[in-house]
Amino acid sequence: MLVSYNWLKDYLDLEIDPNELANEVTLTGIEIASVTHLAAGLKKIVAGHVVGLAPHPDSDHLQVAQVDVGEAEPIQIVCGAPNIANGQTVIVALHGARIAGNEKIKRSKMRGVVSNGMICSLQEIGFDESVVPKDYADGIYVFEEEIAPGTPVYEALGMDDYVLDFDITPNRADTLSMEGAAYEVGAITNQLPTIKHHEPIEALGQWQDDFTVTVDKQLTHKYLLRKIHGIQIKKSPMWFQRRLMSAGVRPINNVVDITNYVMLVTGQPLHAFDAGVIKTNRIDVRLAQKGEQITLLNGNEIELDEADLLITDGEQPIGLAGVMGGMDSEITTDTQDVLLESAIFDGSHIRKTAQRHNLRSEASNRFEKGLNWDNTRNAADLAAYLLEQLADGQTYEGLVVGQDEEKPQLTINVSTDHVNHVLGTEITTEQIATIFSRLGFSYQKSASATAVLEVNVPNRRFDIFIEADLIEEVARIYGYDNLPATLPSGMQTLGGYSKRETLINHWKNLLQNQGLIETINYSLTDETKSKLFTKNQNGLIKVEWPLNSSRTAMRQNLLSGLLDAVAYNVARSQKDLRLYEQGRVFDQFGQSFDEYEHIAAVYTGDAIETNWQHITQKTDFYYVKGQVEYLLDQMGVLDTVAFKELVLDGMHATRTAGVYLGEQLIGFVGQVDPSITKKMKAHDVYGFELNLEPLLESERETVTTKPAPKFPAIKRDLSLLVSATTPNAVIEDVIFKNAGKDLLSLTVFDVYAGAKIAHDQKSIAYQLVFQNEARTLTDSEIEEAMDKITASLRSELQIVVR
Structure with missing residues (x-):
């Protein structure tokens, strides 16, 4: 809100410096974004009277003007403005003057003709294009009132004023008016503003019996109409235009200017209808019907929504309530009778209409933020009074009231x-x-x-x-x-992470140390993606008012979002990717809505970056499974976890393993279904996802340090011929159960399947490491353990020991 310092003086006795006032207002909570003195930097700019005009001898568009600027003789100025004419009073920048942009005006020659100054437009002396009257937007400014030649123009144009830019927050919309600003400044300067209530004369008789108003009472709290007869459409006087321009409003004509002026004074938006075109003698305020259209004052024809509040003449729309009037009822030069509308509409409804049609206006801004209910009639009275004074109007007695809801104090x-x-x-x-x-x-x-x-x-x-x-x-x-500086009293809570948060952050750090990059994806996805990668699904949580078709449900997995990130990167030629996300997934069981902490990762491309030795490793199932095993080992649960075959929607049918904590499925690891990755133009994408809730609740082995062993370890190799369908995990389980307590580690170092053995068999070679921390093991003890292992493998799994 641009607030004129001189205009404030109508309400308050101000002697404080405008810049100091701005500081005081800012200290009370309403920031003053800037203080502008319009005449700052200008000099030697005066009023001039054009007393002679002749064509330039060497130009078709230039003219040579003789201008009286209060000196002994008129001065000669060459001017190219299309609207210059003899007898005008204009703005003249004399030789040595400074205009906007600190530009200096000098005596010069224009195509051989001496020019002793410059005849100026408003823009050239610092006015913004948006406030310049349209008649002068493309030419020089012409004073409509007589000003003595040579008089500085600053006072006549209001440039001796200071303008304070109130940067108003939505909760202080009461200061979106001169009266509201005056109350605020008055509180600071310890004085109450003088607010005058102007009432029209009401020279004509009653008109209410011949006019009908009906309103939607749910959305219209107040609706008042005044009627004024005999309007003369003309330009507003200079003092009136000056005030509008200082507030950032372009003068149009006296009727439009009055509605804008009253809105600036009281904060109450008004609208003026041409009463002559409302032949029905009625106004209905109602919701729009499907298919209705209206052409607005800006010339745009819009199709109305059934949630839009309309002003109609009982038959056709004539205005979009609280936003903008219609073209059919606008004020024109032929207007004689004016209907003044002063109303309070539902603010949230007006806001939605303005947003829906991209029609934010000064009026809609005030309606949506709030209005002073006590000013609805005052504003209508003030506007009628000004139409009597500035437009030669005559006011009819009384108002037509469609709704006048009271607001108790x-x-x-x-x-x-x-x-x-x-x-x-x-x-x-x-x-x-x-x-x-x-x-x-x-x-x-x-x-x-x-x-x-x-x-x-x-x-x-x-x-x-x-x-x-x-x-x-x-x-x-x-x-x-x-206000004194005091420390808060009472109980204080020290900041920090909970045990749960600490564990999750530690696990995220483990993945980052493995070279993975964290991503954060939307919790909303579509129903198809939400159901992927999920075993034993509970109910899907759907969004009632989704943003779009790809955000209709809460996610039940993290992997879908990570695959979207892979697709985005692959489309930008990034093919070696290792991404992870830690976040929550959601489901519902009956009326219960639940959230679970998950962690997931995806891998594609080379596991090792290309180097000068050309040593590379493609990402595969075993690489990713090893990453998961390391993570579970650091979590302290690897010994209680098993990997088993798993068929899961969205994953490869034979390259996917379920991760089980005891008998509970807590996640999976494997290759993403190629039918999915083919659409992404990505090859062989692997990933895993773990439900962290069971891991957070489970007992974990603690990591302890111990000295290096004093006694040597003994290694033995074991080569087995097994069925091709026998899982390695089953074999290792039998070995560990029968090896005794001294078996330290078990490693697969060779796997063979080929021509030299049956097609339904494979050869696996293991290295077993035995060690006792208290003594050196003997060969007989090792042989006894190996015999027990081989006997168990033969009897339990029918394995051939080679």
Whole structure:
């Protein structure tokens, strides 16, 4: 909101420097983004009267003007503006003048003709293009009132003013008006603003009996109409235009300017209809019907939504309520009778309509943030009064009321003790009462309790609802910089991670140490992706109002999001990828909605980066399984985990293993189904996903250090001929059960299947390492253990020991 310092003086007796005032306002909670002095940097810019005009002898578009600037003789200026004419009073930058951009004007020759200055447009002396009247947007500015030649133009154009840019937060929309700004500044300078209520004369008779208004009472809290006859459409006087321009509003004509002016003064948006085109003598405020259209004042034709609130003449739409009027009822040069609309519409409804049609306006901005319900009639009266003064109108007696809902004044009790407790101050009840007086809040002392005030909140302060809001007002006006610095009292909670968070962070660090990069993906996905990679699914959680078709359900796995990341990277020629994510997945069982911590990773391309030795390793099932085993080992649960065959939707049918903690399935590892990765143009994508909830709750082995063994280890090799369908895990389980306590490790070092053995068999070679920490093992002890192992393998698995 641009607030004119000179305009504020209509309400307050101000002597404070505008820059100091800006600082004071900022300290009370409303930031002043800037203070602009329009005449700053300008000099030697005066009014001039064109007393002679002749064509330039060497140019088709230039003219040579003789301009009276208050000197003994007119000066000669060459001008190329298309709208220059004899007899005009114009803006003249004299020789040596400074105009906008610190540009200096010098005496010069233009195609051989001497020019002793410059005839200026408003833009050239610093006015923004958006506020320049359209008649002068492409040419020089012409004064519509007589100004003595040679008079500096700054006062006539309002450039001697300071403009304060109130950077208003949504909760302080009460200051989106000059009256609201005056109350705020008045509280700071310890004075109440003078607010005058202007009433029209009402020279004509009643008109209500011949006019009907119906409104949607759910969405329209107030709806008032005034009618003014005999309007003369013309330009507003210079003082009126000057005020609009200082507030960032372009002058149009006297009727439109008056509605804008009243909105700036009171904060209440108004709309003026051409009463002559409303032949039905009625207005209906209703929701739009399917298929209805309207052409707005900006010339755009829009198709209306059934949630849009319309102003109609009973038959056709004539305005989009709270947003913009219709072209069919706009004010034109032929308008004689005007209907003034002053209303309060539902703010959230207006906001949605403005967003839906991309039609944000000054009016919709105020409706959606809130309005002073006490100003609805005041604004209509002020506009009618100004139409009488500036447009020669005559006001009909009375108003047509479609809805006039009352808003009771709110009374809130505020305790001095509570104020001081919250602010850490020792303010007296009298000081608090003085602050409320400065704010224009009436009050009375409570009859039931001492040091308690019953404060009546005026409707113009629609941001105040509870005692805490009043305490904030006390703090603002008392001065935030006057509040003492105090330490909070009471119980304090030290920051830090919980045991659960610490474990999860540790496991994430393990993956990062393995060379994986963390990603964060959406928790929302589509139903198909959500159901992939999930065994024994519970109910899917669907979103009632999804953003789009790819965000319709809560995810039940992390791998789908990681595959989206792979597709994104592969499309950008990044093919060696190792990505992981730790996050939550979601499901429901009946009316219970549950969340689970998961961790997942994907791998594709080379496991080892290309180097000068050309040593590479392609990612495969065993590489990824080894990564998972390392992670589970560091978690302290590897000894209680088993890998078993698993068929899972989204994974390769024969290259996927389930991860079991005891008998509980906690995850999987394997190759993603090639039919999925083919669509991503990625080859051989492997991954895993683990449910961390059982791992967080399980007992984990603690890692302890011990000295290096004093006694030597003994190695033995064992070569077996086994069925091709026998899993390695089953063989290892039998070996460990029968080897005794001295078997330290068991490693597969060779696997063979080929021409020299049966097609349904394979050869596996193991290395067994035995060691005892207390003594050296003997050959007989090792042989006894090996005999027991081989006997068990033959009897339990029918394995041939080679």
